[in-house]
Amino acid sequence: MEQSLKFHSKVADLPRPVKNYLNNDPGIWSWMTTIDHKRIGVMYLVGVMSAFLIGGIFALLVRLSLLTTHHTIFGIQVTAEVYNRMFTLHGAIMVFLFIIPSVPAALGNFVLPLMLGAKDVAFPRLNLASFYLWVTGAVMAVASMIIGAVDTGWTFYTPYSTTTSGTVTLMTMAVFVLGFSSIFTGINFVATVHKLRAPGMGWFDMPLFVWGIYSTAIIQVLATPVLGITLVLLALERVFNIGIFDPKIGGDPVLFQHFFWFYSHPAVYIMILPGMAIISELIPTFSKKTMFGYRAVAYSSVSLALLSFIVWGHHMFVAGQSQLATVVFSALTFLVAIPSGVKMFNWLGTMYKGNISLETPMLYAISFLLLFAIGGLTGIFLGTLSVDVHLTDTYFVVAHFHYVMMGGTVIAFIGGVHYWWPKMTGRMYSEKWGAIGCALVFWGFNQTFLTQFFLGSKGMPRRYYNYLDQFQPLHAFSTYGSWILGAGLFLTAINLLASLRKPMDAPDNPWGGTTLEWTTSSPPITHNFEDQPVLERAPYDYRPEVVAHS
């Protein structure tokens, strides 16, 4: 911590402003009608964390049910129908209510304008509209859970989704509304990055977090409408039996899969790119070293966004698509791994010979490197047709995507929340408990999901409520891991929330960051900066002579 005191900007020497964005203009109505991106970011944070809690509870219930071959929870018998609803709701909530909005809406909203030296996003009222769309979608999703629930899996495959009872239409319309929330956020961010940068900030002077969020926004704008129309078609099929997915009247159920994955593959890049964007901030800051290969990382973000659109068929290797299509999609899937690899090596290159300090955000960043490496590599295994034929629809796939989504994005997200916590709240959390929380999360996560690679390669199918006796020891081990993971996350949440009881005395720049958000107070004033910042220092410029003058 001594090191970081050297990097206090001039603002830190001034008295802390009494009125900041939190206490300025109090009252619930002012928050509900705010157009301040920081307040909207905080509201999103509360929202997505609540969704994470609900989705997490479903996850624990699923794991609990799988503890033994008797499929009971606290003595109550879990039928296949109930089990199907539990994993569907876990997936749908986590994907649509939590992970897709999480980094862009909660952290991106808060940090992006600050990093660009702007007063707010390009369209503040649209930003608030995005938030209310999220809330509406969340209410609709919860309503659908309570009324009848959905048992199709979060992927809503036809023909089951068009014929099953349950509140499929309501849930898909909830996702449709959430899609618009995502689209409007994407439009806002693209326009903001193009037009609202501070004087002196060219494209290649922007922090890499901005590049990551920008690339994500491009995908949000281009891919989400396709999901929108797919869900509308699904709803029309259910309500009017319009016939495009029903083979009895001339339709094609596999068409749904093509439409669905055309969005949902880019969607997983909406999930991981922001996570990577956070890591690109954490590593240079906690290595006190400039980013190795800044341009490579910037270009890799954009190319990931674009390449993500041409690999959707790798979710359909056994769905009956042609052999030619399969081979092409497999080859393209290998290609899309290259930009990810570029980032990994650049992060490592940044750390090499850096002055590394292991505060909680950095612990999460290092965890990310390990866990995303496993997740990404196993994606290559699955992209290899001959291997995928055996591993598809097994626990291997489940383990793979949890490693990239949770071991990747969620770990990065938690690291980012810790990193920007002092900026957002004006308080420092306890480092000791932060580290303990990270250790438990890392341990619990690996115990839960590494096990599932073995389960999958031994043949345990996914989405099954029961299984053969031989799988029971591994299932039990995985479930115990989920408890440790849950405990770690719970501890982390308590640590963060407990810090809110302390006085607002966090420094403006506790970590010695070089990006513009650290030049304003913690928490910032409503208009972000006292005067329009002009960029004088490149991001990640840790050269001593530059540091001394800042």
Added chain:
Amino acid sequence: MEQQFDTSKIGMWLFLATEVLLFGGLFVGFGLMQARYPQEFIEAHEHLQRPLGALNTVVLLISSFTMVMGVNAAQRSDKKKLVMFLTLTIICACIFLGVKYFEYSHKFEEHLLPPRWYHAQATDTVRDAQGNVSHGYGTFFAFYFMMTGLHGIHILVGIFLLAWIAVRANRGEFSHAYYTPVDLVGLYWHLVDLIWIYLFPLYYLIK
């Protein structure tokens, strides 16, 4: 102000991109089904009323023209002309929807509907051994209703937007210094017109 105007335009163009992708999915679906049922699609499209479709095309093109004239009037701070041209655009849009109503009722009368409700026409040649028509005919009309319906909804939304802009214009809110909403609604309207320009040949004209 210039920066704000430019930024707003970027935002609107991005939204238009999402609309293109929304309709794009349906265009792709149509293309796939046409490849699957080529003969049925050719025969089915003969039932569409080409004169009415052509009339609607002309009406929308005129409405795009009146819209551009409206934007031009705003740029010249000519409030009267602006309101007049916006009103003309709305009238064209209403004519479009009226013609659409006639087209739709004709389809309903003849049972030219999605497969579940489709009634075989005498001219349908693709049948199975029992004489039942192929599902391709109904599939054509499923897509017809979905795409023209979604387009019609966008026309309706456009009418509300134009009306709102017209009311604001009447209150004197726009001039050469600030006419951003007029410009943005204009962009939206041109896209809705453009989508019809693709729909019309695809459904009514090409074989």
